[in-house]
Amino acid sequence: MDRYDVVIIGAGAGAKLVWTSLAGSALSVAVVEEALVGGDCPFLACVPSKAMLRSAQVWRAADDPEWAGLFTGRVPERAAYEQTVARRERIVHGRDDTANAAGLEKTGATLIRGTARIVRPGVVDVDGTEIGYGELVLDTGSAPIRPDLPGLDEVPVWTSDEAMSSTSERPELVVVIGGGPVGCELAFLYALFGSAVTVVQRADRLIPREEPKASQAMLSLLHDHGVDVRPNTRVVRAEPHRLGGRLTTDHGDVFDASVVIQAAGRRPRSERVGLEALGVAPGRGGAVEVDERCRVVGAEHVWAVGDVTGVAPFTHTAHYQGRVVAANLAGRETRADYRAVPRAVYTRPVLAAVGHTLASAREAGIEPLTATAPMTQAVRTSIEGEPEGWLTLLAHPDTGAVIGATAWGGRAEEWISEAALAIRAEIPVEVARDVVHPFPTFSEVLETPLWELARSR
Known part of the structure; x- marks a missing residue:
C-alpha cells in the first residue's frame, strides 16, 4: 500500500493552496480528484460567470448614453450571447484541466484520478486501491441544492454550474429560483442579453443577509433591467409546457420558462467521504465542523477547507483556509480568523x-x-x-x-x-x-x- 504524509481529497481552490504551500518541503503529498483539477471555480462558477458578466456589460455599453456615441453598431442579442459563450469557453479552456494537472505535479505532489473514501483511520480507498496517509485534508466542495418540487424533473432545469457550462442558445424565458448572490448575478446576466427573467425568492428580500439598503439597491437594479422579482414566494409545482416548463407559485401565479435555474443555495459534499469511519458526523446542512486551525472536530490528523466546512463559502475563504492548513502541517501554529472575509x-x-x-x-x-x-x-x-x-x-x-x-x-x-x-x-x-x-x-x-x-x- 502506498503511503503519503499528506493526502488531499479534492483538488479545488483550498487544496491548491495546500499543495503549493507544501512544495519543496519534506512532506510527500497526494491529491485525489474525481472530476476537474482546480474544482468548480475556474470551470463552472466564479471564472465563467464573471467572464460572461464582463462580456455582457461591454456589449450593453453601446446602449448607455454615456458611451453610445463611440459605437458604430453592434451585433444583436442572440449573436452577442453566442460570442459571450465562446469567449467564456476560451477562458475556461473548454473545461480541460490538463494544464492544472501538470502544474500540480510540477510542485512534486502526486495526482490520483478517482473517487476517494475513508475506510479507517489513516487509510482511504480510491476506486478499490487503498492509500495510507499521515494527515488527511478534505476539500470536497459543495453541490447545488435541488428544490423538492413536484414535476421539476419534467422541465428544463439548470443548476448554476450548468448555466455556466451550457453552450445552447440564449433562453428566451428564464425563471431563477433563489434571490441570493448567485441568483441575482444570473438574473442580471440573462436580463442584459434580453431574456425575460423572473426571480422567485422565498425570503422577503433579495440578498437577505446584507443590509436592507443593499437589498433595495439590488431590487431597483434588476427592475431597471426588466427583471420580475417575486419576494415571499415559493414555486409549488412544475409541469412541461410547449415553451419548456410552466411553474406555479404558492400565490397562484403561473410563469412559463425556457429554462429554470436553480440558485437556492448549495450543500457541502460530505455524505460520500466516509466520515463515519472516523466516528465523525456532518453537522447542520452537511457541513464538516472544523476548529480555528481548520482541523476536523472529533478526528485526529484530519483537516478540511472550502465549502465543505460551511464557513463563508467563497473561493477566497478556501484559499485562506488552505494557507492556514498548510502552515499547521508545516509546524507553524496558525489559526483562522473569519471576521473580515469579504x-x-x-x-x-x-x-x-x-x-x-x-x-x-x-x-x-x-x-x-x-x-x-x-x-x-x-x-x-x-x-x-x-x-x-x-x-x-x-x-x-x-x-x-x-x-x-x-x-x-x-x-x-x-x-x-x-x-x-x-x-x-x-x-x-x-x-x-x-x-x-x-x-x-x-x-x-x-x-x-x-x-x-x-x-x-
Missing part, C-alpha cells in the same frame, strides 16, 4: 461587503456608530461614468475599530479589502482616517465616513 455580488453596480451589517452587530450586542457617503464623493465616478452608489461604515462605539462595511458601486470589490484589513487588525477610525488615497480613485469614498466616525467619538 462578500461580493458582481452585478454592475457591484455590491461588496465585509464584517458586520447593522443587524448582525446588534445580534452580537453592539450598537455601532454608522456613517454613509455617496459614491459621487469620489471624482472617479464622473470619469468612469458610474455615479451610482454609496458606502456605509460601522465602528465599535467603545474601541472605535471598524467592524463592518457595505458598498454599492464604485468597483468596490477592488478596494473593500482596505476595510477588511481595518476590521481584522481592529484599526481605530482615528488611525484609518489618516490613510491617503491616490487621486482620482473610487477608494477615496472611504475618507469622509472615516473622518465622520472619528468626529463622532
